[in-house]
Amino acid sequence: MPNICIIGLGNPGTKYNGTRHNIGKDWVKSVAIDTDLDLQVKKKIESTVGLSGDEKILWGYPNQYVNESGNSINKILKTNNFNLEQIIVIHDDLDLPLGTLKLKIGGGHGGHNGLKSIISHAGKSFIRLRVGIGHPGNKVDVTDWVLGKFKTAEKDLIIKSFYKFNHVIELLSNNDIHTAQLKLHTE
Secondary structure: OOOEEEEEOOOOOHHHOOEHHHHHHHHHHHHHHHHOOOOEEEHHHOEEEEEOOOOOEEEEEEOOOHHHHHHHHHHHHHHHOOOHHHEEEEEEEOOOOOOOEEEEEOOOOOOOHHHHHHHHHHOOOOEEEEEEOOOOOOHHHHHHHHOOEOOHHHHHHHHHHHHHHHOOHHHHHOOOHHHHHHHHHHO
């Protein structure tokens, strides 16, 4: 049985690929490409999942919209006998500067509807990898911002963040969350 489950949030459909809101799902898909991970659609749990080669990590993403992802995550939990503390959710965060990574254990939803859905369906003691997407500056622009694609100049920062994340995957797979936090938060 895997040690952890890393779930990336994102909306279904190709039109959302590369958007700020899809960063979690896009990162899981990138890991799958980089490691020849076989991601398969599982209708029963309304998700796409795959087991890492060393069988330490179940990777995946809900096949529902971000705002409805709690139901899928709850099904992943129950089907795989995970404790909520074994779930790491990768999601976009408006409150962090672009490319900043923060690993957080538990907490509230901070206005993120995907997290709100997970908390209401499963609880709040899961681990979050918050990926900074910056803020448009005006609250009325938030929806267009999160559903918009990264600008060319922003992509380099996001790629660097992705590589930073790659450097802590081994720590995460061994449940060494605190060392992963130190590494992400001090570099």
